[in-house]
Amino acid sequence: MEEVVIKTNKLTKRFGDFIAVNEITFEVYKGEIFGFLGANGAGKTTAMRMLIGLSKPTSGSATVAGFDVYKERENIKKNIGYMSQKFSLYEDLTVLENIGFYGGIYGLSDAQIKTKSDELITSLGLQNEAKKLVASLPLGWKQKLSFSVALLHQPKIVFLDEPTGGVDPLTRRQFWDLIYAASDKGVTIFVTTHYLDEAEYCNRISIMVDGKIEALASPENLKKQFNTHSMDEVFYELARGAKRVE
Amino acid sequence: MVTSNNLVKTYGKRHEIPAVDDVSFSVNEGEIFGLIGPDGSGKTSIFRMLTTLLLPEGGSAAVASFDVVKDYRQIRKIVGYMPGKFSLYPDLSVEENLNFFATVFGTTIRENYELIKEIYVQLEPFKKRRAGKLSGGMKQKLALCCALIHKPKVLFLDEPTTGVDPVSRKEFWEMLKRLKAQNITILVSTAYMDEATLCDRIALIHSGKILTVDTPANISAAYPEKLLEVKANKMSALLNALSRFQKVSGSYAFGEYAHVSVNRNEENVEGELKNYLQQAGLENIEIKPIKASVEDYFIKLLK
Numbered sequence: 001m002e003e004v005v006i007k008t009n010k011l012t013k014r015f016g017d018f019i020a021v022n023e024i025t026f027e028v029y030k031g032e033i034f035g036f037l038g039a040n041g042a043g044k045t046t047a048m049r050m051l052i053g054l055s056k057p058t059s060g061s062a063t064v065a066g067f068d069v070y071k072e073r074e075n076i077k078k079n080i081g082y083m084s085q086k087f088s089l090y091e092d093l094t095v096l097e098n099i100g101f102y103g104g105i106y107g108l109s110d111a112q113i114k115t116k117s118d119e120l121i122t123s124l125g126l127q128n129e130a131k132k133l134v135a136s137l138p139l140g141w142k143q144k145l146s147f148s149v150a151l152l153h154q155p156k157i158v159f160l161d162e163p164t165g166g167v168d169p170l171t172r173r174q175f176w177d178l179i180y181a182a183s184d185k186g187v188t189i190f191v192t193t194h195y196l197d198e199a200e201y202c203n204r205i206s207i208m209v210d211g212k213i214e215a216l217a218s219p220e221n222l223k224k225q226f227n228t229h230s231m232d233e234v235f236y237e238l239a240r241g242a243k244r245v246e
Numbered sequence: 247m248v249t250s251n252n253l254v255k256t257y258g259k260r261h262e263i264p265a266v267d268d269v270s271f272s273v274n275e276g277e278i279f280g281l282i283g284p285d286g287s288g289k290t291s292i293f294r295m296l297t298t299l300l301l302p303e304g305g306s307a308a309v310a311s312f313d314v315v316k317d318y319r320q321i322r323k324i325v326g327y328m329p330g331k332f333s334l335y336p337d338l339s340v341e342e343n344l345n346f347f348a349t350v351f352g353t354t355i356r357e358n359y360e361l362i363k364e365i366y367v368q369l370e371p372f373k374k375r376r377a378g379k380l381s382g383g384m385k386q387k388l389a390l391c392c393a394l395i396h397k398p399k400v401l402f403l404d405e406p407t408t409g410v411d412p413v414s415r416k417e418f419w420e421m422l423k424r425l426k427a428q429n430i431t432i433l434v435s436t437a438y439m440d441e442a443t444l445c446d447r448i449a450l451i452h453s454g455k456i457l458t459v460d461t462p463a464n465i466s467a468a469y470p471e472k473l474l475e476v477k478a479n480k481m482s483a484l485l486n487a488l489s490r491f492q493k494v495s496g497s498y499a500f501g502e503y504a505h506v507s508v509n510r511n512e513e514n515v516e517g518e519l520k521n522y523l524q525q526a527g528l529e530n531i532e533i534k535p536i537k538a539s540v541e542d543y544f545i546k547l548l549k
Contacts (some may be wrong), residue, residue, distance in 0.1 A: 039411040040382055040528035104261075139285045164286035165409060166437045168452065169541050170548045173498050182480055194411055195438075201481070219502065231501065232412065239413040 003030040005188045006051065006156055010060035011069075013046050020046040023060060023210035030156070033179060033189045035199045038208030039239040041245040044192055045161070047208070051190070052159055053077045067155045078106070078221055081150030084161035091135035095126055099149060106153035140171030147178055151187065156181065160191040164198065176201055196231045207235065210244045218220050247310060247400060247431045248273040248296060254304030255291045261303075265291045268305070275446075280445035281435040282540070289435035290330060293404050296433070297327045309400055315334060323351070326398035329361050330391050330435075331407040334380025340369055340388055343377050344395060351396030361428065362391045383414055394425070401425065403434040403470060406440065419444045439541035443459040450544055457547050462540050467544065468476035469538030471495060472510050475503040476519070478528040487526040491519065496549060505542060 003054050006028035013021040021043045028034045038044045047054035051064050053073035062069040065079040069105050089098045096117055103113035122131050124144055129137060137145070143163060150214045160179075176198070179201060191202065199205050206216040214224055215238055221233060226234045249403055253265040266288045273279040281289045294300035296307055312321045319485035334343045340395045344366075348355050359366075365387050370378065377388060386406060393401060403422075407415045419441065422432055434445070442448050445460045450457040450465070458465060476497075478484040484504055488497035496507040508515045516533045523531050540547075 039413055040409075162409065168284035168287075168437075168548060169439055169545050170498075171284070173545075178500065184482075194409065194415075197414055200501040201499060235412055236416070239411065242413075 004028070005030050005066075006034075006062070006064050006190070008051075008060065008062035011047070011050060011057045011062045013043075013050060013055065013117055014058040017107050019211050021050070022056075023143055024208075024211075024213045026206060026213060026216055027058075028157075028188060031183055031186045032190055032204065033183050033191065034204045035202035035205035036190060036192045036208070037205055037235065038192075039242055041244055042208040042239075042242065043211040044208055048159060048161065048190075048192065051076075052080055052082055072105050078153070081153070081158040083146050083150040083158065083163055084163075085163070086088045087147065089142060092133060094131050094133055095121070095137070095145060096130050098145070099152065101215050102149045103152050108153065111178065116152055120145075124148060128241040134157050140167045140174070143167060143171075143175055144178060149173070151182060155187070157188040157190060159216075160189065162192055162194065164193065172198075183236060196235055199231050201237075209238050214238050247275040247277070248308070248433065250292065250296065250305070250307045252305035253292065253295060253302050253307055255288075255295060257299065264454050266295070266302075268456070269451075269456050270305075271449050271456060271459050273431060275431055276426065276429050277446045278422060278434065278444070280434045280448040280542070281433065281440045281446050281451055281452045282437075282439065282445075283435075283451035284437050286536055287451045289451060289503070290342040290404055290497040291310075291454075292451075292531055293402050293435065294432070297325055298322060299327075303421065305536075323396075324399045326393035326396070326401045328341075328393040328401075328403045328406060330408065332385050332389065333376045334389060334392060337376060339374050339376055340380070341373040343388060344391055353396050353397065358395055361397055361425075362394050365394075366391055370503045383410065386410070386418070390421075394430075398430065400431045400433065403432065405435050405437065407436060407438060415441070439539070439544060442532060442540040448510070448540070450540075450547065452548065465540055465543050466538050469543055470510075471546075472512065472515070473536055474506045474508065474516065474519070474533055474537045474543060475500070475528070475536045476506050477503050477532040478522075478523060479530045480528065484523070484528055485527060487523055491522055493518070496546070498545065500541075505536075507546070 004027045009025050010023040024047060025041060036044055050057050052073050053076035057069060064076045067075040084170055092210060099117045099120060100113055103116060121127060122152055134142060164175050179189055204218050206213045222234050249272040249394045251270050253266050253269040253437060257263040257265050269292060283289055295302050296309060296316060298314050300323050309321045310324055346356055368386055369384060406420055426432055449462050481499060488494050488504060488506055493508050493512055494506055497504055520531055520533055
């Protein structure tokens with residue numbers, strides 16, 4: 001029996017008359033790489049904001065890392081990591097300062113921060129950049145650093161919101177090496193992406209259309225289900241039916 | 247239609263950051279030309295120099311035979327520019343924005359309506375809405391209408407599809423094809439490698455340098471090695487095994503397959519590789535030779 005780390009039941013978010021997320025029900029297992037796909041405006045971000053404790057659901061239920069999304073939102077925040085293109089590191093702080101700052105926020109002791117900083121800087125090969133401002137790093141390094149910082153407090157689940165946008169194809173693959181390594185250690189990865197080849201790297205993916213989860217399976221089974229060899233076609237087939245004008 | 251000769255632009259107090267490093271290329275009339283490269287590779291700086299918003303520090307460039315430094319006034323009349331960041335007036339409505347841009351260029355919406363009609367009909371239901379309140383996709387369509395309203399000869403689109411989902415991206419490219427049919431020359435930048443094949447010609451760019459300029463087909467054909475796609479029951483184990491096989495010069499994940507480069511002169515390397523992978527404990531192994539994509543070529547150049 002696989003350990004369930006995210007469980008939702010008819011989770012719903014309304015804004016007035018608009019149903020942004022419409023009764024989504026799914027489970028995510030420990031150590032799984034779970035791809036959360038959908039067209040712009042399908043409701044991915046709203047769903048994710050409920051799961052990470054930033055937005056209160058209208059109805060339905062969900063637990064994340066064992067905590068309730070209505071009543072235990074602060075506990076959720078402590079037990080997850082989050083990284084997005086929009087929110088990541090402080091550009092005006094150095095690499096070390098960023099690690100120290102986030103370590104402090106998540107309640108790590110000075111000694112722990114020191115150990116973690118050394119580990120992280122060695123594993124990312126950032127020895128020469130440790131005291132440089134984050135602003136001066138290439139985007140690919142920022143993303144890798146930002147991912148590692150999201151893992152500092154050893155969360156059970158990491159939420160990645162389009163983590164690899166805009167980087168070169170080689171750096172994108174190096175980033176996925178980091179994702180695999182974290183997943184091998186038992187960290188659950190919940191990731192959104194617009195790159196359909198990246199969907200193939202996930203254990204299972206869900207595809208949202210107009211607020212609902214219209215498909216959920218392994219990439220292989222999804223392709224079988226839609227009788228095609230390409231993930232692009234699965235996505236087009238589903239998303240083309242969308243009625244919402246974002 | 248557009249030429250860039252050894253363009254140079256640096257940033258930093260001591261000009262220590264070369265943003266655009268000796269960049270040369272030319273774009274033919276009526277062509278869709280793609281600048282393909284990651285964020286920070288210099289795409290935006292090149293576009294800003296060509297649209298006369300930034301002065302080059304070295305080299306020269308021309309649009310429709312007008313020099314980007316001396317003849318900037320003429321250039322501004324004949325180019326449309328859609329920056330990567332949304333830069334319309336958020337407090338004006340859809341209609342007001344469009345009217346504003348038409349007026350600035352001394353024209354009217356009516357005069358060039360045919361050109362934007364197809365895009366504008368999708369915006370029409372929201373024409374009284376403030377631009378700042380539009381969704382991402384609608385903002386993008388409005389920005390494109392505003393860049394087209396004076397019927398430019400050359401259209402510059404800086405990362406128009408960044409963060410846009412695959413279905414909307416496809417629609418956007420179909421729109422570009424129809425604009426091209428109206429004889430508008432289009433320069434478009436993107437970090438999405440799969441969009442490269444939708445351009446007539448492309449320049450691959452990295453760290454401010456152009457790596458190559460050619461048609462997507464020629465770039466694929468120029469891949470120097472034999473490329474195989476390999477599939478097995480477990481991707482991470484497969485990549486691990488591939489990295490230890492001597493005759494493999496490069497391997498990486500590519501969707502559900504691993505792409506594997508081997509020397510062109512290797513005979514029957516497929517058979518050898520299959521045996522090796524079986525011995526490594528992998529199952530359901532499939533190996534077949536394939537044509538390289540632009541992305542494969544780009545990865546090769548970066549390594």
